[in-house]
Amino acid sequence: MNPFSRLFRGLQRTRQGLRRGLGRLAGGSPGAGDFEVLEESLLAADVGPRLTEEILCALREEGGKGDLLERLRSEIHRRLEVAEPAKMVEPTGPEVILLVGVNGSGKTTTAGKLARRFSEGGRKVILAAADTFRAAAIEQAEAWAERAGCQVVRQATGSDPAAVVHDALEAARARGADVVLVDTAGRLHTRQPLMEELTKIHRVAGRAIEGAPHQVLLVLDASTGQNGLHQARGFLRAAGVTGVILTKLDGTARGGVVLPIIAELQVPIRYVGVGESVEDLLPFDARLFVSGLLEEDASSPAGAAL
Ligand SMILES: Nc1nc2c(ncn2[C@@H]2O[C@H](COP(=O)(O)OP(=O)(O)O)[C@@H](O)[C@H]2O)c(=O)[nH]1
Numbered sequence: 001m002n003p004f005s006r007l008f009r010g011l012q013r014t015r016q017g018l019r020r021g022l023g024r025l026a027g028g029s030p031g032a033g034d035f036e037v038l039e040e041s042l043l044a045a046d047v048g049p050r051l052t053e054e055i056l057c058a059l060r061e062e063g064g065k066g067d068l069l070e071r072l073r074s075e076i077h078r079r080l081e082v083a084e085p086a087k088m089v090e091p092t093g094p095e096v097i098l099l100v101g102v103n104g105s106g107k108t109t110t111a112g113k114l115a116r117r118f119s120e121g122g123r124k125v126i127l128a129a130a131d132t133f134r135a136a137a138i139e140q141a142e143a144w145a146e147r148a149g150c151q152v153v154r155q156a157t158g159s160d161p162a163a164v165v166h167d168a169l170e171a172a173r174a175r176g177a178d179v180v181l182v183d184t185a186g187r188l189h190t191r192q193p194l195m196e197e198l199t200k201i202h203r204v205a206g207r208a209i210e211g212a213p214h215q216v217l218l219v220l221d222a223s224t225g226q227n228g229l230h231q232a233r234g235f236l237r238a239a240g241v242t243g244v245i246l247t248k249l250d251g252t253a254r255g256g257v258v259l260p261i262i263a264e265l266q267v268p269i270r271y272v273g274v275g276e277s278v279e280d281l282l283p284f285d286a287r288l289f290v291s292g293l294l295e296e297d298a299s300s301p302a303g304a305a306l
């Protein structure tokens, strides 16, 4: 399955909702009732009231000219495009990437998927099992490391996560690793001691490797919709988030939440998760994403271009 087909399948529920609402708009000049239908379907996809209003305004202003679906596509694309990550220069030492977020958002799974992706790309990966709260979390990280064919650095359950990170970075340097993925324990941005633990991880990482952590990626469960956005704001302030990974798009009809996330957080969306298998993590691409949201079938021009 090519990446677009994966994305297309992952966005199925959101797309079905949007296209149901759009059914009446194909061709012809839209009437007031058509805009109402469109409004409902955007809200149902969790695009949020403010952006829904903005998009409708833009479409109404242009009058009835042109295919409404095409215009909707370009309105959405314009808003997604700004979240495409700029190409980053890989740091000279090992690159340290921290995954943060609430419990169950998909951090460990995403760390595993990333480990596999980077390994396949020829980078030597170390997975740091810094969720030391639960024995199950360490075992889960080990299982993913095995699937991804990378090394894992761990300590006993209950040990200091910052110490695990320290060990992992020492190991990375000694073994000439290119990237260290740090899987952290779930936390709420309102829980002070846990947020301080992240600060300590930052400090320890920065002492071991210059500029580390190079990326702090907030893993957000798309199915939590607008609630997730509230959490995200807290993390942004407290954890120095540099990018977002939006997971579980496949399990929700609320994939439109990507729009308010982009508008409010103003950090790049690095990857999207569209399933539980190791292949189900895709780099964010605005053009493909909007096609996945609105296209009738996966053999669209966007899909065919791959
Ligand atoms: N359907 C789907 N499930 C996912 C995705 N990402 C993670 N999960 C599932 O979400 C659950 C929690 O994931 P986990 O990585 O343990 O979350 P963590 O607590 O943040 O580490 C697991 O059952 C994963 O398989 C995704 O993109 N799609």
Ligand SMILES: [Mg+2]
Pocket (backbone or CB within 6 Å): 107, 108, 109, 131, 137, 183, 184, 185, 186
């Ligand atoms: Mg975990």
